[in-house]
Amino acid sequence: MSNRPIYLDSHATTPVDERVLAAMLPYFTEKFGNPASINHVYGWEAEAAVRQTREILAAAINATPEEIVFTSGATEANNLAIKGVAEAYFKKGQHIITVATEHKAVLDPCEYLKTLGFGITILPVQQDGIIDLIELEKALRSETILVSVMAANNEIGVLQPLAEIGEMCRNRNIIFHTDAAQAIGKIPLDVQAMNIDLMSLTAHKVYGAKGIGALYVRRRNPRVQLAPQLHGGGHERGMRSGTLYTPQIVGFGKAVEIALAERATENLRLTQLRERLWLQLSQLAGIHLNGHPTQRLAGNLNISVAGVDGAALSLGLQPVMAVSSGSACSSAVTAPSHVLTALGNSEQLAYASVRFGIGRFNTTEEIDLVAKHAIATIQSLRKQKTLV
Numbered sequence: 418m419s420n421r422p423i424y425l426d427s428h429a430t431t432p433v434d435e436r437v438l439a440a441m442l443p444y445f446t447e448k449f450g451n452p453a454s455i456n457h458v459y460g461w462e463a464e465a466a467v468r469q470t471r472e473i474l475a476a477a478i479n480a481t482p483e484e485i486v487f488t489s490g491a492t493e494a495n496n497l498a499i500k501g502v503a504e505a506y507f508k509k510g511q512h513i514i515t516v517a518t519e520h521k522a523v524l525d526p527c528e529y530l531k532t533l534g535f536g537i538t539i540l541p542v543q544q545d546g547i548i549d550l551i552e553l554e555k556a557l558r559s560e561t562i563l564v565s566v567m568a569a570n571n572e573i574g575v576l577q578p579l580a581e582i583g584e585m586c587r588n589r590n591i592i593f594h595t596d597a598a599q600a601i602g603k604i605p606l607d608v609q610a611m612n613i614d615l616m617s618l619t620a621h622k623v624y625g626a627k628g629i630g631a632l633y634v635r636r637r638n639p640r641v642q643l644a645p646q647l648h649g650g651g652h653e654r655g656m657r658s659g660t661l662y663t664p665q666i667v668g669f670g671k672a673v674e675i676a677l678a679e680r681a682t683e684n685l686r687l688t689q690l691r692e693r694l695w696l697q698l699s700q701l702a703g704i705h706l707n708g709h710p711t712q713r714l715a716g717n718l719n720i721s722v723a724g725v726d727g728a729a730l731s732l733g734l735q736p737v738m739a740v741s742s743g744s745a746c747s748s749a750v751t752a753p754s755h756v757l758t759a760l761g762n763s764e765q766l767a768y769a770s771v772r773f774g775i776g777r778f779n780t781t782e783e784i785d786l787v788a789k790h791a792i793a794t795i796q797s798l799r800k801q802k803t804l805v
């Protein structure tokens with residue numbers, strides 16, 4: 418373990434917290450029942466455990482347990498929300514609004530709906546990564562059925578003004594979906610106060626296991642209709658069939674419970690680490706911060722580095738730190754990050770950028786080591802460049 422690079426990629430995924438793992442383990446073995454089995458204790462104890470996570474998630478976002486639909490993660494939750502609304506409401510209207518900096522799990526379902534004839538408006542963002550509410554208002558039409566704006570960005574950590582967007586949508590009877598994969602357990606979320614109708618969640622960005630997530634689906638004021646995307650046994654009130662993955666669900670609940678209990682102290686500590694890293698890196702000239710300086714996730718620092726080649730920078734950092742660079746990680750072809758270019762970065766600057774995702778298990782010593790190595794790498798690359 419010790420000579421592996423320092424993990425600073427918490428927006429990609431996080432390790433399972435030991436306390437989460439301990440809570441999950443009995444549900445693989447002695448408590449292995451199917452929560453849908455209603456005739457015996459094996460089923461009952463699994464159902465009770467699933468119920469407990471529903472209650473924890475609901476309380477975390479000010480919803481009710483019946484409004485939580487478990488999915489395999491935020492990708493599936495986003496697909497269910499967007500395609501589910503499109504299919505259920507297409508007679509009301511066929512226009513959807515989203516944002517250029519959304520995750521591909523939002524943009525791609527929208528692109529898909531476009532091929533079916535839906536009108537999709539993709540809002541730009543301001544230079545700080547935040548949407549312009551006036552632009553959003555201008556984009557709303559009578560046939561708009563859905564607005565999808567993420568809570569916290571996975572690349573630049575920027576937080577969108579959910580309450581203002583929610584109010585705008587509610588006043589016009591438009592469904593508001595938010596992808597809160599990066600936000601749950603990290604920032605306050607309140608589906609009532611923020612007028613959120615659908616919210617995508619995932620466990621593995623908050624020290625739970627991969628392969629489990631949830632979609633919050635509003636049941637009253639108004640009741641949101643969704644066309645299921647997986648048909649079968651009618652689980653999750655018909656919205657998402659498939660046997661529930663009890664151990665992962667138990668861990669999801671535990672992970673969110675821990676995150677909420679420790680949020681204040683953890684956010685303070687992560688902010689201090691981020692500031693410590695930024696203070697050192699910003700000593701160099703030509704380093705620029707991507708995204709709003711304060712309206713962002715505590716653990717996120719995203720920088721562009723002028724005067725270096727993106728691929729060389731990424732290679733140079735690799736032995737010491739596990740970070741993400743500014744190319745689109747999800748596709749086979751290398752393309753610059755659509756988020757960074759949406760902020761106005763040139764393609765070259767977007768490539769030469771680094772996302773530091775600081776997490777629960779990072780230490781001050783690690784941050785100092787990372788800063789030192791990053792500075793040395795950038796200086797050496799710039800020197801080489803002037804020599805050729």
Ligand SMILES: *Cc1c(COP(=O)(O)O)cnc(C)c1O
Binds near residue numbers: 490522599630
């Ligand atoms: C990670 C992430 C997703 C995808 O979540 P999975 O649970 O891995 O499918 C979607 N949206 C955002 C903003 C994310 O950060």
